[in-house]
Structure formats: C-alpha cells, structure tokens
Amino acid sequence: MTKTLRLYATATLLIAGLFFIVPAQAQNAPKRAITKIAGDLYRFQNNFHFSVFLVTPDGVIVTDPINADAATWLKAEIKTRFNKPIRYLILSHDHSDHSAGGEVFADTATVIAHENAKATIVGESRPTAVPDLTFSDTMTVSLGGKQVELTYVGASHSDNLIVMNFPAERTLFAVDIVSVRRVAYKTLSDSYFPGWIHALKKMEAIDFDILAPGHGPLGAKADIAANRGYMSGLYSGVLNGLRKGETLESLKSNLTLDEYKGWGRYKEWRPLNIEGVYNRIQLQRRAR
Numbered sequence: 104m105t106k107t108l109r110l111y112a113t114a115t116l117l118i119a120g121l122f123f124i125v126p127a128q129a130q131n132a133p134k135r136a137i138t139k140i141a142g143d144l145y146r147f148q149n150n151f152h153f154s155v156f157l158v159t160p161d162g163v164i165v166t167d168p169i170n171a172d173a174a175t176w177l178k179a180e181i182k183t184r185f186n187k188p189i190r191y192l193i194l195s196h197d198h199s200d201h202s203a204g205g206e207v208f209a210d211t212a213t214v215i216a217h218e219n220a221k222a223t224i225v226g227e228s229r230p231t232a233v234p235d236l237t238f239s240d241t242m243t244v245s246l247g248g249k250q251v252e253l254t255y256v257g258a259s260h261s262d263n264l265i266v267m268n269f270p271a272e273r274t275l276f277a278v279d280i281v282s283v284r285r286v287a288y289k290t291l292s293d294s295y296f297p298g299w300i301h302a303l304k305k306m307e308a309i310d311f312d313i314l315a316p317g318h319g320p321l322g323a324k325a326d327i328a329a330n331r332g333y334m335s336g337l338y339s340g341v342l343n344g345l346r347k348g349e350t351l352e353s354l355k356s357n358l359t360l361d362e363y364k365g366w367g368r369y370k371e372w373r374p375l376n377i378e379g380v381y382n383r384i385q386l387q388r389r390a391r
C-alpha cells in the first residue's frame with residue numbers, strides 16, 4: 104500500500120467507525136415515555152417495562168419504580184409536569200425488574216406491598232425500599248378523593264403478586280400474570296400452578312374496562328379470560344400428558360395449543376411454558 108492509500112484506508116475506517124458508534128449509543132438510551140390512560144391515570148414506560156401512576160389534588164400515587172435510573176427520571180418528570188409530592192409507592196410484587204429503585208421515592212412516599220413481598224424483599228435483599236405498610240388480602244388506598252383498590256390474587260406469578268384497580272379510571276394494573284395476545288414468559292420461573300389460573304379468575308371478578316399490563320400494549324377485560332384459556336390449556340395439557348406417560352419432548356411437539364398460534368412469542372416461549380409447567384407438576388405428583 105502506498106502512504107496515500109494507507110491514509111485513505113485509515114480515514115475510511117475512522118469514518119465508518121463513527122457511523123457505527125453513533126447509532127449504537129442511541130440504541131442504548133432507554134426508551135422512556137409517559138402516556139395518559141384515562142382521567143388522571145398515566146402509564147410510565149421504561150423500555151419493555153411499564154407501570155402506572157395516579158395524580159390527585161393531594162399528591163401522586165406511583166407504582167413499580169422499575170429501576171433507580173427510571174425512577175429518578177419519573178420523579179423529575181412528575182415534579183415538572185404536576186408539581187405534586189409523591190405520597191405512596193405501591194409495588195406489584197418483589198421481582199427486581201419491576202420493584203427495584205423504590206428508595207428514590209421513599210423520601211416522601213409510604214411504601215406498600217403484600218406481606219409476602221416484604222419478606223422476600225428483605226430476605227433476598229432486593230434493591231428497593233422496604234415496604235412500610237403491608238396487607239394480606241385486600242387494601243384500599245385513598246388520596247385526594249381518589250382510590251386504588253389492591254387485591255392479592257394468591258400464589259400465581261410469585262407468592263406475593265397484587266393487582267391494582269383504579270375504579271374512577273376503570274383500569275386494572277396487573278404485572279407479569281397477564282399480557283395482551285402474548286404467551287407467558289419463558290419457563291414461568293417462581294410461579295405456582297394451578298394458582299395462576301385461580302388468580303386470573305379472581306381478576307375477572309373485578310369491575311374494570313382497561314387492562315394495563317407490566318409489559319406490552321394496553322388491553323381489555325376480555326384479555327384476562329383469553330389468558331386463562333391459554334393457561335388452562337397449558338396446565339391440563341401437560342398434566343394429562345404426564346398421566347399418560349408422555350415425555351417432555353413429545354409434549355413440546357404435540358401440545359400445540361393451536362388457538363393461540365397468532366399470539367406473540369408463541370414459537371419461542373410455548374415450548375418453554377410447557378417445560379416450566381412440566382417440571383412443576385413432576386415435583387408435585389405423588390409417586391405411584
């Protein structure tokens with residue numbers, strides 16, 4: 104290579120490098136947004152995670168902080184947009200990808216969670232604020248003339264998941280137990296069967312119109328029944344297969360749950376859902 108050619112090659116590489124670096128950095132910036140759901144209830148997005156918050160004349164009720172950076176961003180946005188103190192932080196369950204960062208709100212907020220969530224947050228040293236207030240079955244939080252009704256749905260996706268109903272906004276916030284036209288996440292770690300199905304029934308008894316999940320788009324009440332259909336088909340399919348002596352591999356190819364073929368992640372996660380339920384049933388079944 105001549106000197107000129109070498110210089111030219113180096114310059115080209117440098118320019119290519121710059122183009123490569125810039126989009127890579129932009130991709131790393133978290134996608135954050137605040138959108139109105141109904142009335143004074145808003146949805147907060149941090150990449151693939153969502154929570155909600157309610158603005159009242161006496162302050163703001165926030166839910167899952169998601170992580171410390173996301174919570175810091177949300178806290179500043181709430182201050183700029185509404186200029187009201189954050190009075191309550193309600194955690195949907197203990198899992199860190201939703202509960203982390205609670206300490207960001209703890210200077211002004213009372214932290215609420217299910218009693219089992221507190222035990223896990225403390226026991227597993229979750230990176231969040233330790234709940235100040237806990238409950239076992241139901242609890243209503245009132246602030247500035249508005250309410251949020253908390254219901255423990257039983258051991259389902261974790262042993263401490265609660266759902267949050269905002270009656271004036273006709274919206275239910277439900278994390279990780281339900282999604283809109285998408286199968287459940289991978290091998291359903293930390294979950295309980297058939298408790299998960301009972302929990303969905305409990306949620307169907309709540310009076311609401313808009314479903315706000317912890318991942319993916321908003322939905323409607325009918326999505327709960329659709330998820331119950333999928334989970335029931337999955338659970339009974341695996342249980343019946345096991346009773347007939349079917350192997351995990353054969354269940355993965357035969358339990359196709361065709362009705363749900365059009366759902367998101369059907370191809371990748373349905374076999375993992377089967378594996379998760381299979382392993383749980385295997386552990387619980389009595390030897391002959």
Ligand SMILES: [Zn+2]
Nearest residue numbers: 196198260279
């Ligand atoms: Zn979870």
